[in-house]
Amino acid sequence: MSVATEDPPWARRLLVTLAILLGIAIFLAPLAAIFTEALRRGLAPALEAIAEPDALAAMRLTLLVAAIAVPVNAIGGVAASWAIAKFDFAGKRLLVTLIELPFAVSPVISGLVYVLIFGAQGWFGGWLREHDIQIIFALPGLVLATTFVTFPFVARTLLPLMQEQGREEEEAAATLGAGGLQTFFRVTLPNVKWALLGGILLCNARAMGEFGAVAVVSGHIRGATNTMPLHVEILYNEYMFVGAFAVASLLALLGLVTLGAKALLEYWTARPMGVEA
Amino acid sequence: MSATTALRSGSARRALPGLGLSLGVTLSWLGLIVLIPLAALVIKPWSLGLAGVTAVLMDDRVQAAFRLSFGAALLAAIISLPLGLLFAWVITRYRFPGRRLLDALVDLPFALPTAVAGLALTALFANNGWLGGPLAEAFGWQIAYRPVGVLIALIFVALPFMIRSVEPVLRDLTLEGEEAAATLGATRAQTLRRVVLPALAPALITGFGLGFGRAVGEYGSVIFIAGNMPMSTEIAPLLIVVKLEQYDDAGAAAVGLAMLVLAFVILLALNVLQRRLRRGRA
Amino acid sequence: MTRHPLARRGFLAAASTLAAAPAFGQSAPTLLNVSYDPTREFYRAFNTAFTAHWTGGGQPRPTISTSHGGSGRQARSVIDGLAADVVTLALAYDVDAIAERGYIAPDWQRRLPENSCPYTSTIVLLVRRGNPKAVRDWGDLLKPGVSIITPNPKTSGGARWNYLAFWAWALHEPGGTSATAEQAVTQLFRQVPVLDAGARGSLTTFAQRNQGDVFLSWENEAHLALQEFPQAGLEIIYPSLSILAEPPVAVVDRNVERRGTKALAEAYLQHLYSPEGQQLAARHHYRPRDRAVLAEAGARFPAMELVTIQDAFGGWAEAQRTHFSDGGVFDRIYRPGR
Numbered sequence: 001m002s003v004a005t006e007d008p009p010w011a012r013r014l015l016v017t018l019a020i021l022l023g024i025a026i027f028l029a030p031l032a033a034i035f036t037e038a039l040r041r042g043l044a045p046a047l048e049a050i051a052e053p054d055a056l057a058a059m060r061l062t063l064l065v066a067a068i069a070v071p072v073n074a075i076g077g078v079a080a081s082w083a084i085a086k087f088d089f090a091g092k093r094l095l096v097t098l099i100e101l102p103f104a105v106s107p108v109i110s111g112l113v114y115v116l117i118f119g120a121q122g123w124f125g126g127w128l129r130e131h132d133i134q135i136i137f138a139l140p141g142l143v144l145a146t147t148f149v150t151f152p153f154v155a156r157t158l159l160p161l162m163q164e165q166g167r168e169e170e171e172a173a174a175t176l177g178a179g180g181l182q183t184f185f186r187v188t189l190p191n192v193k194w195a196l197l198g199g200i201l202l203c204n205a206r207a208m209g210e211f212g213a214v215a216v217v218s219g220h221i222r223g224a225t226n227t228m229p230l231h232v233e234i235l236y237n238e239y240m241f242v243g244a245f246a247v248a249s250l251l252a253l254l255g256l257v258t259l260g261a262k263a264l265l266e267y268w269t270a271r272p273m274g275v276e277a
Numbered sequence: 278m279s280a281t282t283a284l285r286s287g288s289a290r291r292a293l294p295g296l297g298l299s300l301g302v303t304l305s306w307l308g309l310i311v312l313i314p315l316a317a318l319v320i321k322p323w324s325l326g327l328a329g330v331t332a333v334l335m336d337d338r339v340q341a342a343f344r345l346s347f348g349a350a351l352l353a354a355i356i357s358l359p360l361g362l363l364f365a366w367v368i369t370r371y372r373f374p375g376r377r378l379l380d381a382l383v384d385l386p387f388a389l390p391t392a393v394a395g396l397a398l399t400a401l402f403a404n405n406g407w408l409g410g411p412l413a414e415a416f417g418w419q420i421a422y423r424p425v426g427v428l429i430a431l432i433f434v435a436l437p438f439m440i441r442s443v444e445p446v447l448r449d450l451t452l453e454g455e456e457a458a459a460t461l462g463a464t465r466a467q468t469l470r471r472v473v474l475p476a477l478a479p480a481l482i483t484g485f486g487l488g489f490g491r492a493v494g495e496y497g498s499v500i501f502i503a504g505n506m507p508m509s510t511e512i513a514p515l516l517i518v519v520k521l522e523q524y525d526d527a528g529a530a531a532v533g534l535a536m537l538v539l540a541f542v543i544l545l546a547l548n549v550l551q552r553r554l555r556r557g558r559a
Numbered sequence: 560m561t562r563h564p565l566a567r568r569g570f571l572a573a574a575s576t577l578a579a580a581p582a583f584g585q586s587a588p589t590l591l592n593v594s595y596d597p598t599r600e601f602y603r604a605f606n607t608a609f610t611a612h613w614t615g616g617g618q619p620r621p622t623i624s625t626s627h628g629g630s631g632r633q634a635r636s637v638i639d640g641l642a643a644d645v646v647t648l649a650l651a652y653d654v655d656a657i658a659e660r661g662y663i664a665p666d667w668q669r670r671l672p673e674n675s676c677p678y679t680s681t682i683v684l685l686v687r688r689g690n691p692k693a694v695r696d697w698g699d700l701l702k703p704g705v706s707i708i709t710p711n712p713k714t715s716g717g718a719r720w721n722y723l724a725f726w727a728w729a730l731h732e733p734g735g736t737s738a739t740a741e742q743a744v745t746q747l748f749r750q751v752p753v754l755d756a757g758a759r760g761s762l763t764t765f766a767q768r769n770q771g772d773v774f775l776s777w778e779n780e781a782h783l784a785l786q787e788f789p790q791a792g793l794e795i796i797y798p799s800l801s802i803l804a805e806p807p808v809a810v811v812d813r814n815v816e817r818r819g820t821k822a823l824a825e826a827y828l829q830h831l832y833s834p835e836g837q838q839l840a841a842r843h844h845y846r847p848r849d850r851a852v853l854a855e856a857g858a859r860f861p862a863m864e865l866v867t868i869q870d871a872f873g874g875w876a877e878a879q880r881t882h883f884s885d886g887g888v889f890d891r892i893y894r895p896g897r
Contacts, residue, residue, distance in 0.1 A: 007465065012371060019367040020375065022360065025408070026433065027382045030397035031389075033407065037400055076306030083299040098307060101315070103487065104540045106494025107391075108514040109533040112521065113314035116321050116530060120640035121660070123317065129640070132817070137641040147310050170293055180295030202387060209390025212496030212514065216521070219641040220626045221591060229392040229497070234627070236396065237759035238599055239787040241767070245400075248393040255388030263381045338890075403768040422753045422770065504753040504764070507711070507893060519756070522631040522714050523885075524638065524656060 034252050037245035049235070049243030050250055057223040058231035058247075064139070065214075065227060066207040069147040074200055077154025081192075082184065085162035086170055096159070102151040110148040111216025114141055137219030142227065145213040150203045157199030161192055194269045198262055205258040209251060318537065321530035333531045338507050339516060342532075345424060346513035347539065350492035353431035354439075354485045360432075361439025361484055362477070368440075369447045386437045391497025398430055399501045422504030427512060430498045435488030442484030443477055450476055479551050486547040493540050588621040588823055593643035595630040595716055595806070596759045597780045601843035602647070608839060609830050613823070621823055629757040630716030637662060637811065644815050644824040647808045649716025652875040654809050667809045676805035677831035678845035681865055682717075682724040683801065685765070685774040685781045688792030692772045696798045697728040700747060700773060707750050708771035710761040712882075712889055717758040719883060721775040724802040726882075727871045731800055745892040766791055777804070778860075779844035803865040 007015070038046045049055060080099055084092055102110065117123050118135035128135060135141050169191070173183045189196075211229040218225045226234065228251055235244035322330050333339060367373075368380050386394065402409040402420040412418045420426050450473065458468040496514040503510045511519075513536050520529035594602055606623040614620050626633065626641070630649035637643045637657050646663075648654055651674075657663050668675045686694050692705050700707055710718040725747060729740035753770050755761040758780060765774040766788045776784070781795045808828050815821040830836050837847040841856045853860065872878040882888045 007370075015363060015367055016371055016373050019363055019379065023364070023379050023382055026436065027385045029401055029407065030394060030433070031385065033397045033400045034393060072306070072310075076302060076310075079299040079302035079306070083296060083303050086293055087296045087300075089296070089300070095303070095307075098311065102311060104490040104494070104537070104544055105315075106496060106514045106517075106533070106536060108496050108517050109318065109494070109537065110314075112517060112529060112533055113318050115521070115639055116317040116526065117314060118640075120638060121526065122639075125640065134640065134642065136639060137636060144310070144314075148314065151310060167293065174293045180293075180298060183293070184295065205388040209388070209393070211390060211392040215497075216518070219636050220628055221624050221641075222626065224624055229390045232390075232392055232396065236763070237596065237627075237757075239763070239767075239783075244396065248390075248396055251390045251393050255385070255390070258388045259381050259384050262384065263377075336885075399768070405769050421768065422764070500756075505711070505756055506752075506754045507713075515756070518632075519711075519714055522629065522635050524635060525885075 031252060034245055034248050038242060038249040040245075041242050045242050046246035046249070049240065049246040052243075054223050054226070055228075055231060055243075055247055058226045058228045059250075061139075061142070061224075061226065062208050062228040065142050065146050066204055068143045069150055069207050070200060070204050072147055073150055073203055074154050074196070076151075077156075077158060077199065077203075078196065080155045081158040081162045082188065084159060085165075086167050086188075099155050100152050102148055103156075105148075107149050107210065107212030108216060111145050111213040113148075114144050114217055136217045137221070137225060139225075141217040142214050142225065145217045146207050146210050149210050149213045150207045153203035153206060154196065154199035157195055157202065158192055161195045162188070165191055194265055198265050201258050201262050201265075205255055208254060315537075318530055318533055322527050322534050325527045325531065329527070330531045333528045334535055338511070339513075339532060341508045342511050342513045342516045343535070343539070345427065345510065346493055346536070347543075349424065349428045349431050349512075350435070350489050350495075353428055353435045353492045354489040356428075356432055357436045357439040357488050358481060358485065360436055361443055361488075362481070364436075364440045365443040365447050369444055383437055383440050386434050391434070391495065392501070394433060395430065395498035395501030398426075398433065398498060402426060402429065402502060421502050422506075422510065424510055426502040426504070427499055427510060430502050431492040431495060434495050434498060435492045438487035438491060439481070439484035442487060443480045446477055446480040478554050482547050482551045482554070486544050486551075489547075490540060490544055493536065588619060588820060590621050590623045590644045590820060590823055590827060591642060592623065592625045592645050592647055592827070593633050593637055593641060594625055594627055594647040595633060595649040596627055596757050597717065597777050597783070598647060598806075599625070599627050600783065601779070601840060601845065604843065605831070605836060605839050608835055609827055612830060612833075612835070613826060618823075623827075629714050631714055632757075642814050642818065643811050644818065644820050645808060645810050645828055647806065649804075649806050650719065650875060651805070651807045652879050653716065654807050655875065657811070658809075662811050662813045663809050664812055668807065670810075671808065671828060672832055673848050674805065675807045675809060676848075677808060677828075677836065678806070678840040678847055680778050680804045680806065680845055681801045681863065682720050682798075682804065683776060683778050683781050684796040684798060685776045685784060686794050686796055687772060688794065690794055690796070694773055694796055696796075697725055697800075698732075700725075700750070701743065705750060705773060706752050706771045707747060707773050707775065708753060708761055708765040709751060709775040710758050711754045711756055714756045715758055715761070717777050717780070718761075718775075719878075720777070720802055720804045722882065722889070723868065723872060723878060724798075725775075727802055727866050728798065728800050730871065731866075741888060741892060744888070748893050766793065778846070782844040797861050797863055800864045800866065802871070803867045805868070 080095070084096060114136055115122060118128060118141065119125055120129060135144070169187050170183050173187045178186065209229055214227055215230060218227065218230055220226060220230060220234065222234070228247060232244050232248050232251070235247060325333065364383055368376060399421055401407050404410060404413050404419065404421070406421070409420055412420060420429060454472045454476070455468050458472050463471065494514060499512055500515055503512060505511050505515055513532060517529045517532050520532060592602060602625050606625070610621060610623065630653050634646070634648060634653035634656050637646060638660050646654060646657065651668065654663065654667060658665055658667055671677070684694055686692065692702070693699065694705065699705065709721045712718040712722045722744065726740045726744055729735055729743040730737070732739070753764050755764055758777065762774060762776065762780060762784055764770045766784055784793055785795070808831060810821070810824045810828060815824045831840070832848070834849065834852060837849040837852040841847045841852055841859070844859070846860050847853050847856070868875060868878060880887065
């Protein structure tokens with residue numbers, strides 16, 4: 001039996017070596033490049049670039065945008081997974097497809113659509129100007145574009161788990177007289193809380209790192225509508241390579257923290273989380 | 278929603294409340310953030326008229342950008358097939374020092390902002406970079422600012438989708454099938470080809486679709502390394518930005534809509550293929 | 560649950576930002592200058608100088624923000640509703656595009672001296688240490704084996720000036736016609752390996768990534784490159800003839816009226832013409848209009864034969880239509896990989 005279920009030692013060694021080498025070249029090298037370039041002139045200039053007022057403003061903006069976009073998608077994602085996993089209704093497949101749609105949409109398009117709607121030449125442009133409301137080139141535009149791009153993350157992580165868990169427990173609770181919200185908070189949420197957290201982590205990572213969509217709707221005003229990834233590009237274009245890579249390192253660190261937290265979650269729950277099939 | 282309706286329909290499922298609320302939240306969330314904005318994309322191009330839209334899409338430069346974006350994304354997804362399989366296999370089947378680290382590392386492209394990835398890849402693959410320098414010296418290869426640079430950036434974003442789609446299936450795949458095959462006298466190679474690979478096929482297609490979908494639209498990590506030459510290394514999303522800069526909203530929307538439709542058709546085809554495979558096995 | 564307070568603070572902050580947005584112009588005056596790529600360093604210095612000048616006159620201290628990017632993209636953002644008080648762009652065509660949509664009065668170019676162009680620049684050639692390809696003038700660019708870096712004329716204002724400077728030179732050559740100029744430009748773009756979207760990305764490609772032998776550059780960008788990449792040993796070559804690039808400035812009427820920043824915006828642009836503004840421009844390698852300041856700068860701005868876009872091309876609208884619009888000369892000649 002060992003012949004057919006175990007790979008020969010040479011193949012084992014070959015595959016592991018290959019995977020490690022490729023892993024270093026594909027994943028580790030870019031990461032190392034960012035940190036090396038940032039520390040090219042020592043730690044002080046890198047820290048200076050991060051502590052600069054425009055960089056700090058960019059960080060605050062990035063956090064603020066994520067703090068709005070992520071909860072919106074978390075609530076929507078939970079509601080959608082609940083509706084799809086626990087009930088039968090017509091058009092369910094279509095609903096799932098539509099929720100996944102933003103994955104197939106280029107980030108640039110996600111920015112473009114809001115320009116078409118809220119731009120001064122767009123559908124509501126005139127009305128917005130009359131009422132003195134700024135959507136694009138301001139916080140609401142950044143939030144909308146980010147929400148669009150990170151739209152499916154929570155739903156995509158929760159849905160497979162909730163479908164797998166079935167409806168029995170909820171139905172039991174309902175039979176015992178629990179209301180909808182009560183059933184959700186007492187029965188469903190505890191069952192999916194770790195997966196929910198995993199989805200939120202991924203959603204948040206993408207929200208803080210989004211570039212293409214926000215580039216279209218930002219207006220690039222220093223200290224006002226520049227998010228961190230846009231600030232990286234600006235520094236790069238000002239030939240402040242150390243600064244650009246320093247801020248990039250900070251973003252990469254945020255990403256690494258996300259990965260670490262996700263790995264811990266998976267370790268605790270012994271269940272992989274992500275955008276699975 | 279009374280007990281009688283539940284009885285009449287013969288189903289206890291109706292007893293579960295909350296459909297109205299959750300579906301309401303879902304639909305308004307979906308409608309406001311995704312559907313209404315996409316409707317603008319669907320409507321806008323037609324201000325050019327059918328002939329205008331055709332003219333935009335038949336333009337040489339637009340065609341070249343589509344060939345690059347879709348060609349490179351398909352190629353990246355194809356290359357990710359064996360690579361993703363390798364990583365998923367090694368991570369789930371073998372125990373070796375650094376396995377956990379490798380497992381965490383393959384998620385990096387998910388967590389790394391695309392602009393940061395673009396900067397990093399350019400720094401690596403430019404003629405004076407760590408990898409680009411030796412490659413240029415040894416083989417005379419140039420990677421950055423060539424279509425192959427675009428391909429590398431797209432593999433970077435597509436690969437994790439492949440790994441993470443295959444990995445859970447591989448983990449759940451019990452050894453029983455393989456053992457049975459072995460008992461029947463199959464060699465290891467036969468077992469892999471006849472038992473393991475077919476079981477993985479639907480997951481591979483899912484990974485292929487997700488990776489391809491992401492790669493086609495990718496912007497941030499590509500524009501730094503691409504060189505952005507019209508007709509040669511200019512990707513379709515960049516063309517949208519360029520058209521916007523030339524005050525050509527409708528043209529930009531036409532390119533965007535075409536990208537969306539094309540990507541959707543390809544993903545749909547993959548979906549159908551996957552369902553056939555699943556049905557064939559069941 | 561731990562997310563809750565954070566999320567709520569986010570919503571509150573968002574709401575307060577929204578509420579505060581229309582109130583901008585009244586309390587602490589703010590000014591948004593939407594500019595193009597190479598002016599970052601100049602306007603950073605000028606903003607400080609202007610703030611001192613403005614508060615010196617007893618006015619409340621204004622907050623001045625700037626936004627930089629490709630000139631076309633920036634104009635596009637203003638058209639889409641970016642609340643710029645003043646625009647300081649690379650070419651009159653882009654300001655005209657904003658004016659066409661009613662944001663700026665059509666006669667904007669007559670409202671300030673010198674056609675609303677407080678400083679000028681020109682296009683020069685930037686070569687590598689020791690000028691290994693012996694590039695002395697535009698004609699040397701067409702020698703075999705010389706590879707040239709310039710941004711994309713479709714998206715970059717600077718690249719359009721590059722293109723037009725070269726075209727003007729080709730016309731000026733003995734026997735030059737628009738047919739020979741088109742031929743020369745076709746050859747030029749065959750030798751361009753990378754076409755970035757903006758001037759900044761292009762210079763990074765040239766100086767940092769070591770692509771190409773010659774970089775076609777704004778005069779002030781070329782000087783900046785010498786400062787920023789001292790180890791590269793780049794050298795500036797002044798061609799025999801180039802184009803007089805006139806970057807225009809304008810108050811965005813519709814926005815300043817709405818925000819009540821008209822006086823501030825006008826004073827800001829006026830200050831560009833003051834001796835202090837002109838000196839700052841000269842220090843950042845823009846050619847000042849003020850003759851005294853220009854004389855003071857002396858050899859920093861070598862005398863060159865400079866043709867204007869009006870004389871050589873009949874103005875921006877004409878140049879744009881002939882060369883850069885979809886289906887124009889540039890689209891016709893630019894066919895890489897064929």
